[in-house]
Amino acid sequence: MEGAFDRFVTVYAAKYPKATETLKKDRESLLAFYDFPAEHWQHLRTTNAIESTFATVRHRTTRTRNCVSRPTFLGLAFKLIEEAEKAWRRVKRSSCCWKALPSGMANR
Structure with a gap:
């Protein structure tokens, strides 16, 4: 997941510098979802x-x-x-x- 995150930021940094800076700043919070076991993702992913x-x-x-x-x-x-x-x-x-x-x- 970390590699995909880095590639995304690299690809879009020139076009969307403010957005990619915000993503980099909040990286840990954004990826905390993946610290949980995969069987829990279904319940963590939804706020419905x-x-x-x-x-x-x-x-x-x-x-x-x-x-x-x-x-x-x-x-x-x-x-x-x-x-x-x-x-x-x-x-x-x-x-x-x-x-x-x-x-x-x-x-x-």
């Missing part, structure tokens, strides 16, 4: 569960006119998120996930 949950809450709260106070909004958002949670996929082999985390995080 988060995005679709927030889209549901956003859609319902903009369509609901009686949701004007903070307590009613929080109650509505909680129930919508609670319902959305029922449709989330379980992480395959989730017992293995804790082994992949850095040692300090596994104890939280």
Whole structure:
């Protein structure tokens, strides 16, 4: 992966210098994904569960006119998120996930 990253930066550095500088500066963060075992990538790669949950809450709260106070909004958002949670996929082999985390995080 590191070789592909370097080739990409080399090819596009002349045309997009600011973008490639940003990529080089954030290289470690961008490639941290590959520090995890390949079987975990499917779950790390997607944010769809988060995005679709927030889209549901956003859609319902903009369509609901009686949701004007903070307590009613929080109650509505909680129930919508609670319902959305029922449709989330379980992480395959989730017992293995804790082994992949850095040692300090596994104890939280």
